[in-house]
Amino acid sequence: MTDASAPAPRRPGEQALATLGLAAPALSPADASPHAFPDGGLWRTEIPSVEGPECLAEVFKESDRLDVPIHRISQGSGVWMLTDAEITEMVDACASRNIELCLFTGPRGTWDIGGSTRTDSGGAGLRARGHDALAGSVEDALRASSLGVKCLLVADEGVLWTLHGLRERGVLPEDTTFKVSALIGPVNPASYAVFERLGADSVNIPSDLTLAHFTEIRRVSRAPMDLYIEAPDDLGGYVRMYEAAELIRRGAPLYLKFGLSKSPGIYPFGAQLRETALSTARERVRRGRLVLDLLGRHGADGGMSPLGSRLPGPLNRFPLTDDKD
Known part of the structure; x- marks a missing residue:
């Protein structure tokens, strides 16, 4: 948890710019998220694209x-x-370090026979096409x-809702968590809240959302965010380390994802x-070290969740309907 008595983090270049009369506007307390992980932490770390x-x-x-934690x-x-x-080896290796392992579900639309994903519009993107893909x-x-x-990891709203229903009915363990892919990530507060209610336990948001968008989302949802601090090129290649x-x-509550452009x-x-x-894989970890070093230099590295933390805490869900209704 963040120490309330600790000095406020230093903003990049703050003192030097102030000497030139170029100090940034004061931060508004109203912009700060009121939420945290259930362990009291504000952020966790994630290494993506670890393929085996x-x-x-x-x-x-x-x-x-x-x-790098x-x-x-x-x-x-x-x-x-x-x-x-291979899955068992990864599960055991992560368990030995008390790290959560997240694997992607599929099939996904960009790899099946659907032609619309190869058009300029991208069609339905990664979503599961038809009953067989859902199955x-x-x-x-x-x-x-x-x-x-x-x-x-899921990339389809219907898949998410279906898996949430299986979790609620005990077909999947109740401590299973669902993470929404960055490739279908929401870009406004209403859609973010819908993903939470469909069963998401963390939601990737596109890395090009503005700071104001973050605050808008946090006014309607406390579901953890997943954010590429450095995004892969197919997600824009954005680098937001200084932010x-x-x-x-x-x-x-936010997962810092260390991607690679x-x-x-x-x-x-x-x-x-x-x-x-x-x-x-090695360079993603190094990118994580760069982000953590930057936070440390600015006095902003407090508030990390304890290692081993994984659950998101209570979230809002749509009620499941009875099959007989």
Whole structure:
């Protein structure tokens, strides 16, 4: 938790700019998020795009070397791109460090036979097309859960609502969490609140939202945000390191995601992309160190959730309807 007696964080370049009469306007307390994780923390960390056990081992090796704390590891290619043995190895490795592992469900629209995703408009994007794709996503979720995975990444509102219903009915464990993909992330407070009510436990928002947008969202929802502090090129390639402290202040509870711009895409991952996946996994951890160092220099590194924290706390949900209604 943040120490109320501690001095306020220093804003970038604050003192030097003040000597030139260029001080920034005072921050408004009304812009600050009133929410936190249930452990009292304001932010957690996530290393994304960790595509298998070998990549995971590289992340852990680099995080030990650079002293980068990790709350969550996420994967982007999908459950179906991993064998049972690979999933089990990742589950065990993360459990040994008390880190949450999140795997993507699928199939996803950009990889199936639908032609509209290849048009200029992008069609329905990653969403699950038809009953079979929905069923495949459920199959992925059930398989991953049976192997010990407790966090699932989704890219479709219907898949999210379906998995939430299975969680509520005990088909999936009640402590399973659902994370909404950045590729369908909401861009206004109403849509963010809808994702929370559909069952999301954390929601990726696009990295180009303004600071005011963060405050607007926090006025209607306390569901944790996932945010690429550095976004991959297919999500815009934005780098917002110097805004990290203010993003936390406005967006808490917030997962700081350490992505990587100017890097080749690796989804769906396979051995042909091994060297790229390993080198980018290491660099994502290094990017995390850069963000943490910057927060430390500005006195804004307080408020991190204890390592091992994963649950979001109570959230608002739509009521499930009875099948007989």
